[in-house]
Amino acid sequence: MQTNDKTYIERLAALAEKNNFIEPSLYERYNVKRGLRNSDGTGVLVGLTNIGEVHGYILDEGERIPDQGRLLYRGIDVWDIVKNFQKEGRFGFEEVSYLLVFGQLPTRQELVEFNRLLGENRYLPEGFIEDMILKAPSNDIMNKLARSVLASYSYDKNPDDLSIPNVVRQSIELIARFPVMVAYGYQAKAHYHGNQSLYIHLPQPDLSTAENFLYMIRPDNQYTRLEAELLDLSLVLHAEHGGGNNSTFTVHVVASTGTDIYSVIAAAVGSLKGPKHGGANIKVMEMMEDIKNNVKDWADEDEVKYYLTKILNGEAFDRKGLIYGLGHAVYTLSDPRAVLLKAKAAELAKEKNMEDEFGLYLTIEKVGPELFASIKGSDKILAPNVDFYSGFVYKMLNLPIELYTPIFAIARISGWCAHLLEELISGGRIIRPAYKNVIGKRKYIPLEQR
Ligand SMILES: CC(=O)SCCNC(=O)CCNC(=O)[C@H](O)C(C)(C)COP(=O)(O)OP(=O)(O)OC[C@H]1O[C@@H](n2cnc3c(N)ncnc32)[C@H](O)[C@@H]1OP(=O)(O)O
Numbered sequence: 001m002q003t004n005d006k007t008y009i010e011r012l013a014a015l016a017e018k019n020n021f022i023e024p025s026l027y028e029r030y031n032v033k034r035g036l037r038n039s040d041g042t043g044v045l046v047g048l049t050n051i052g053e054v055h056g057y058i059l060d061e062g063e064r065i066p067d068q069g070r071l072l073y074r075g076i077d078v079w080d081i082v083k084n085f086q087k088e089g090r091f092g093f094e095e096v097s098y099l100l101v102f103g104q105l106p107t108r109q110e111l112v113e114f115n116r117l118l119g120e121n122r123y124l125p126e127g128f129i130e131d132m133i134l135k136a137p138s139n140d141i142m143n144k145l146a147r148s149v150l151a152s153y154s155y156d157k158n159p160d161d162l163s164i165p166n167v168v169r170q171s172i173e174l175i176a177r178f179p180v181m182v183a184y185g186y187q188a189k190a191h192y193h194g195n196q197s198l199y200i201h202l203p204q205p206d207l208s209t210a211e212n213f214l215y216m217i218r219p220d221n222q223y224t225r226l227e228a229e230l231l232d233l234s235l236v237l238h239a240e241h242g243g244g245n246n247s248t249f250t251v252h253v254v255a256s257t258g259t260d261i262y263s264v265i266a267a268a269v270g271s272l273k274g275p276k277h278g279g280a281n282i283k284v285m286e287m288m289e290d291i292k293n294n295v296k297d298w299a300d301e302d303e304v305k306y307y308l309t310k311i312l313n314g315e316a317f318d319r320k321g322l323i324y325g326l327g328h329a330v331y332t333l334s335d336p337r338a339v340l341l342k343a344k345a346a347e348l349a350k351e352k353n354m355e356d357e358f359g360l361y362l363t364i365e366k367v368g369p370e371l372f373a374s375i376k377g378s379d380k381i382l383a384p385n386v387d388f389y390s391g392f393v394y395k396m397l398n399l400p401i402e403l404y405t406p407i408f409a410i411a412r413i414s415g416w417c418a419h420l421l422e423e424l425i426s427g428g429r430i431i432r433p434a435y436k437n438v439i440g441k442r443k444y445i446p447l448e449q450r
């Protein structure tokens, strides 16, 4: 037997499908909270946190009332954070990382020191670039990032020590190094898979995270202040989203076993890569390309509707039946991050003469939810989520599409580290829910009798 024998693999696949199917009605019979969601769509309460708060609805006598979304970091509204650092004309991501990980806003002096610490920690260990990044390039930067995180274990003299000072040290290194790992992973991909020249720019300790990233991915190191500010804003908006989002919950689950930080964070990167989570920003762009290629007149609402109907019916694009970038597990009327990114996208579209394409986004935002409601007969409100407009903003910043989800990871590492510390300090019990076995008992049949 050859493992690449197609018919044999297909037979095994058919067996796997048949024997792993669970009758959907059983979930109801045993009151299983699929996706850890209650019957009204709200999440099952599985933990407490001081870090992020995601407000998407009001509970009124047990009933879920849709509401405008709000996001708070350590109790402070993200919109207030953004308004204030923008007013002061400075970058915000480092301040937000400090707030998330250490629990309070830094003083001016503390922020200067933290910026210096991040800058000093950007350099990867000796040999890492040659041995870990260039020797095994990947076509997928999230895959490369997860492997770089896991490889960091072997370069750490004290990888398994879960004392808080050690985990704080490791967290700072990861927050500082994520952009560098992503930039080098991208350069290796561009060279080995894209036949382009190889650029290994050294990180610049005095630049902000956003500036340093743009410096490292551009062959000529050039970027404008506006580009760096927009990227910084996006990093701030993606940095944290409560304990229940899939990648952060992964952090809690894996950390609760007492394993090392690299195992925890590599698992979270794998989660974020998924197209229903952080990977949606790449999917949105692929979907938009597909729509642009199949809809002749982007301004014709009926033609857009016709094609979106095919997508929702699983007859077009990736045939999964999803309009990527719409819908959220918690938000209902709006995702506050999408509101901010949409405003930026509108400004940039005007500046770059891309209002036609922006108009197509607006049409999808308007008709997508209406079609979803009529086709699926669902009362779920589908508002644009953070991933709907982020890719369009990145496109106008000339950022390559394969970096969209990695940029999310460069931001979310701060939230993940904050939650890891919270799990270590306040968790304390291995996360271990239950699965009911529904196959019953079966007898072992000796080989010669089968
Ligand atoms: C950073 C982030 O992670 S933001 C989210 C990024 N993901 C996306 O944009 C992908 C598209 N959206 C989705 O897949 C979903 O809306 C999610 C994953 C974000 C939230 O999913 P859930 O909370 O499970 O949605 P919910 O249970 O309320 O969905 C109910 C039904 O609506 C469907 N649905 C939800 N969103 C969409 C959508 N955008 N397009 C089509 N159908 C949708 C679900 O598939 C589900 O159908 P089913 O009952 O036939 O299985």
Ligand SMILES: O=C([O-])CC(=O)C(=O)O
Residues within 6 Å of the ligand: 054, 240, 241, 244, 245, 246, 277, 329, 330, 385, 386
């Ligand atoms: O909260 C979620 O489920 C997904 C999300 O928006 C995020 O992680 O930013």
